[in-house]
Amino acid sequence: MGQSSTTRINSWVSQAESGRVEAQYQLGLIFSTGTGGTPVDFVAAHKWLNLAAMRGSEDAKRLRVELAHDMSREEIAEAQRQAREWICGQEVATVAHAHAHARA
Numbered sequence: 001m002g003q004s005s006t007t008r009i010n011s012w013v014s015q016a017e018s019g020r021v022e023a024q025y026q027l028g029l030i031f032s033t034g035t036g037g038t039p040v041d042f043v044a045a046h047k048w049l050n051l052a053a054m055r056g057s058e059d060a061k062r063l064r065v066e067l068a069h070d071m072s073r074e075e076i077a078e079a080q081r082q083a084r085e086w087i088c089g090q091e092v093a094t095v096a097h098a099h100a101h102a103r104a
Contacts, residue, residue, distance in 0.1 A: 005036030016048060019090065024052035025060045032067050042071050046079035051086060 009030060015023030028049035034040040046067055052060035068076055 005038070009036060009038060016051075019055075021052050021055045021057050021060075024048045024055070025057050025063075028052060028060060028063060028067075032063065042067060043075050043079045043082065046071065046076060047082040047086070050079060050083040054083075 009027075012023045012026050012030065016027050025048070028045045028047075029035065030038050031041045031045035031048065046064060049060045049064040049067065053064055071079075
């Protein structure tokens with residue numbers, strides 16, 4: 001993978017981690033197709049598409065359904081577990097941030 005592809009993907013990851021729906025969708029697309037030399041990873045793709053779909057992305061909903069046809073039940077379950085973990089991590093960070101501001 002070239003430096004510009006790596007930089008672009010790292011940017012999408014950073015934005016997706018901060019909750020940007022479009023970035024989550026783009027990561028799902030990147031991991032599902034191997035864009036820019038990224039290894040195809042259906043579990044990671046499904047995870048990011050699931051998160052974007054939960055936030056209202058119709059494109060993510062459609063692609064997630066298509067992708068699921070090429071995945072085992074175990075892979076789908078793992079992707080859903082990872083999405084739940086990501087959501088729980090976001091909730092913990094939000095609570096910690098609120099507590100830190102309350103003390104200030």
